[in-house]
Amino acid sequence: MTDDLRYPIGPFKVEGRLTDEQILQAINEIAEAPARLRAAVDGLSPEQLDTPYRPGGWTVRQVVHHLPDSHLNSYIRLKLALTEDQPIIKPYDENEWSNLADARTAPPEISLDLFESLHRRFVMVLRSLEPRDRDRTFVHPEIGVVSLEKNIALYAWHGRHHVAHITSLAERLGWR
Amino acid sequence: MTDDLRYPIGPFKVEGRLTDEQILQAINEIAEAPARLRAAVDGLSPEQLDTPYRPGGWTVRQVVHHLPDSHLNSYIRLKLALTEDQPIIKPYDENEWSNLADARTAPPEISLDLFESLHRRFVMVLRSLEPRDRDRTFVHPEIGVVSLEKNIALYAWHGRHHVAHITSLAERLGWR
Amino acid sequence: MTDDLRYPIGPFKVEGRLTDEQILQAINEIAEAPARLRAAVDGLSPEQLDTPYRPGGWTVRQVVHHLPDSHLNSYIRLKLALTEDQPIIKPYDENEWSNLADARTAPPEISLDLFESLHRRFVMVLRSLEPRDRDRTFVHPEIGVVSLEKNIALYAWHGRHHVAHITSLAERLGWR
């Protein structure tokens, strides 16, 4: 049950290569993520924003602030992979970041705007990629070699995953 | 002369510790940078945007797209320093990033919006720092240990530095 | 762990001004660096010379050839700072230099000799500096203003840093 709450759309899974169509769809999902996040938190009260999406989990507010933080890192890894030969990227501690004062207390609008403007630039770069760029890679010290193709699929999933944390909570608690 | 064009407000320089007032002023300069950038490029034509700010230098457009790219990296270094013990950060190749398609051709609005929404979050974090946080550090592989205090001063300078590239070009060429 | 291997003597760090004694010690460390490097590689086989000092890092051979390349640049920055008013120096791409044929394949003796004869001249200049010369500066385009005082401390650290890459590898692998 905890696992269900944790993975409302299931865990990330990709096997083998993606088709051109799957890549296009993943980029479209990234493009739509900011509007979906905005809709998910629209009209929520401060108390609702401070409700954990699952027992022991982040609050809705923390989820909102996590998304641009995470995708900023992803955008930077994309650019590093495009400009260096298999760079080793710097991971970050998402739990520690989510416990900083801004992530616990800031109004959601700040991150909704940042997520939206970041994704416009992010999607522009993704749409400008040549097919061969999808095979460019970076190294994550704990995960190993990651291709841009796989990373695009990962962040399409990641946006939908966290938005579903909020929408499934709202449904369970009868907020909608 | 080339050197003057490169450093319209002089190179970055900080000696010893900053006073509380100097820190506050630096954070205010970071807060104002997006509006100053927007004003500097307001009404420029595509031809003007594609003019190098000095012979052999980046175009105005590349300068505009460089600023959020650079300050995204700086925001991430700030968060890393706040959540890890003297983390080693990942540098990026600013010239290679500026030669990617998006930096050479994208409309400036994309980066003006991103710079603005990023700085709202960035400044919120900076204003939430405790005095002792200023002594937190990260390691830049080529530069060594950098304190947050010094880094705040650096990015206050960095925003003014690049805006001055644009405003001094506009003045030299009689655009204003 | 990777980080430990990268910084066997810790990252470079200097705060505030150096005392006369600290400056003298730093110059002595620069003077001793060539002998320490020679001792560190003495008797190593070609296979050992071509072993990376850490996974994904430079080989011992590349470290040996990097040192005179790096300190040649440092010597030139020193002379530029002594003969011009805050000159803007030209950085170099140490990774690209280390991937050139000579850095990957040349016998270490060539660089051991060059490092030794360069440091004799370098140290002679450093010992001839007047106290006020330590405040002379150059500008590194990405780092900002750097004083000679700070730069002396940096290159004392830099020589010990790279020699420790070799000696710590030799210890880990039981070569000594």
Add this chain to the structure above:
Amino acid sequence: MTDDLRYPIGPFKVEGRLTDEQILQAINEIAEAPARLRAAVDGLSPEQLDTPYRPGGWTVRQVVHHLPDSHLNSYIRLKLALTEDQPIIKPYDENEWSNLADARTAPPEISLDLFESLHRRFVMVLRSLEPRDRDRTFVHPEIGVVSLEKNIALYAWHGRHHVAHITSLAERLGWR
């Protein structure tokens, strides 16, 4: 007459492309320069070392110390041109460098050794160049675009030029 003393082997002149044979010869001249310099000053007294090679010109000692300083800069320009796309190099003020304490007073052995070990590395790189590398270029802010081919010819001339300052002086004054 002054001009004759200044240019004992004539000014540098190269027109059009060099043949493979001319390139090989130029590299050989660079390889032989340290031995020729050592022979030229062998056995000179301190008084002779402090004699200007022409009225108002550098002393023999300054000429000796100038050669490694100049060729260190040339080696760095070579590496920059091999690792960057038409880099803008940093010129240096050879007269100011020659007026520093080390250039006016240091024993010649320091620079004879440095010149010799530097040229071993320099010549190794020159001999490893692919034919197409000769067309790589750097930009000298005052001179413009310089190809490696032309630069090889220039430094072959430059070594012979300064050695001839010393040998022609020794001949005029009957030291040999």
